[in-house]
Amino acid sequence: xxxxxxxxxxxxxxxxxxxxxxxxxxxxxxxxxxxxxxxxxxxxxxxxxxxxxxxxxxxxxxxxxxxxxxxxxxxxxxxxxxxxxxxxxxxxxxxxxxxxxxxxxxxxxxxxxxxxxxxxxxxxxxxxxxxxxxxxxxxxxxxxxxxxxxxxxxxxxxxxxxxxxxxxxxxxxxxxxx
Numbered sequence: 189x190x191x192x193x194x195x196x197x198x199x200x201x202x203x204x205x206x207x208x209x210x211x212x213x214x215x216x217x218x219x220x221x222x223x224x225x226x227x228x229x230x231x232x233x234x235x236x237x238x239x240x241x242x243x244x245x246x247x248x249x250x251x252x253x254x255x256x257x258x259x260x261x262x263x264x265x266x267x268x269x270x271x272x273x274x275x276x277x278x279x280x281x282x283x284x285x286x287x288x289x290x291x292x293x294x295x296x297x298x299x300x301x302x303x304x305x306x307x308x309x310x311x312x313x314x315x316x317x318x319x320x321x322x323x324x325x326x327x328x329x330x331x332x333x334x335x336x337x338x339x340x341x342x343x344x345x346x347x348x349x350x351x352x353x354x355x356x357x358x359x360x361x362x363x364x365x366x
Contacts, residue, residue, distance in 0.1 A: 198204075199229065199247075199251075200218075200225075202248075203225075203247075203248055203251055204221075204222070204225055205273035206248065206252060207221055207224060207225045207228070207251065207252065208221030208222065208225070209221075209258055210252065210255065210256065210259070211224055211255070212261070214259060216259065220259075220262075224255050224259050224262070225255060227258055228251055228254040228255040228258055229251070231254055231258070232250065232251065232254055232308075236285075237354060259338050276320045290337065298360065298361065299361055301355075301358060301360040301361070302351075302355060305354045305358060306318070306351060308354065309347060309350060309351060309354075312347075313323070313343075313346075313350060315348055316329070316333075316340065316343055316344050316347055317334075317344065317348065317351065319333075320344055326340055326341065326344075
């Protein structure tokens, strides 16, 4: 995707007022509205980069949903929980975009946590797992590390087992287990 200033201007001209109005009617300022709009557009851009994502509603509805979630999180963070219209106002009809957005947030949460847990492993494990994520030919990895292919496979298995155990015990993954 390239930087499309015309598209961005069009989005701002068509949707900024509704996002700002929503934020202002729920304990926010115009500046808060612009901040939330910008953060929401960045989130939507990142969501759209995933090839499985399909927008099943109007862009405006999805933008307002993302902005609503971001603003609710901001209010909770700031302990300003007097939300007047946000909880019932938007997207009361059946809409799959909210569940898609929540699934995307869940996936991001899991990926970030996985990378944090990977960083807690020893240097050898981190190196092996990271290299195996990037390079598919494990024979090349073993050669570059100066170890046999069989030892690399054994060590990778041990490291993945450690990482899996850390994930299993981590609250983020426990929270989403069904």
